[in-house]
Amino acid sequence: MKHVITGAFGYTGRAVARRLLAAGEQVITLTNSPRKQDSPDIPAYPLIFDDSLAGVLKGSDVLHNTYWVRFNHGRFSHSHAVINSMRLFAAAKKAGVRRIIHVSITNPDENSRLEYFQGKGRLERALKETGVSYAILRPAVLFGNGDILINNIAWALRHLPVFGVFGDGSYRIQPMHVEDFAALMVEQAYREANTIINGIGPETFTYRGLVETISGILQITRPIISVPPAVGYWAGWLISKLMGDVTITPEEIEGLMSDLLYVDAPPAGTTKLTDWAQSQTETLGRKYASELARRQV
């Protein structure tokens, strides 16, 4: 089959592309990022949401859509990402794509006041309305080589004298390994039935428990204290300024604290974050992972 992946030089897309190539499938990508040294060697077309899209998608069987923006920032926003994604779905339908594997988020909700979750909710409905066969996969948070959140928790533990968790830290998070998630995406490419699957791993942590677990695995002794969310945000803002990034947004803190990265569902992946982190003690958190640096082409 022929597969189109948005962002095959990115985080999730790269893992999906590698798996498909290993299975002998034909793969192309839509991306604005340059090919990196370890990127899959596949034809790349610009990720531009205009009339040319359907032409690029023509002849493809499956679209793997990872496209989204993490926060509003200057040249990009959630609202543009919603419009762009709808154009992508429409182009896929016009091009005769058989199935769309769409990456969403746990607890998407069209009525949410958080734009990330609201936009993802709108897109799920838009995708269903296309009439194209779909699999919607809803990850909570992904970890694995090249991830941002877990790495930067480890980075903060390594580099700061104290780690502040927002509020009491009792809200939950269910990280899934990016390779398990990519395997799920590939598996779904060969199915027919419309489906929605929560992308969660085998371990559920409270946020405080997650920080304590990483701290224990890396054998870093730092006080882990509760701070008001606003104080946590301003500390993150300061780190953002120092690192030239957006480390965390108020919306991300609210989503996390509202338990939106938790679902009551069976795990879809088997790799434990604790096992993975144990295997990464030399490298995890040594360098800060910057979202904005990834966006510079």
Ligand SMILES: NC(=O)c1ccc[n+]([C@@H]2O[C@H](COP(=O)([O-])OP(=O)(O)OC[C@H]3O[C@@H](n4cnc5c(N)ncnc54)[C@H](OP(=O)(O)O)[C@@H]3O)[C@@H](O)[C@H]2O)c1
């Ligand atoms: N990573 C996680 O922990 C996590 C957790 C929950 C949900 N998700 C969802 O999983 C999907 C993939 O996430 P990922 O971390 O693998 O993302 P990614 O590789 O950084 O990016 C995925 C795609 O989105 C495009 N993109 C990202 N930010 C953009 C921006 N600001 N402006 C324009 N295009 C942008 C990328 O474009 P280029 O190809 O040009 O780089 C790429 O095509 C997303 O839908 C995300 O919402 C991820």
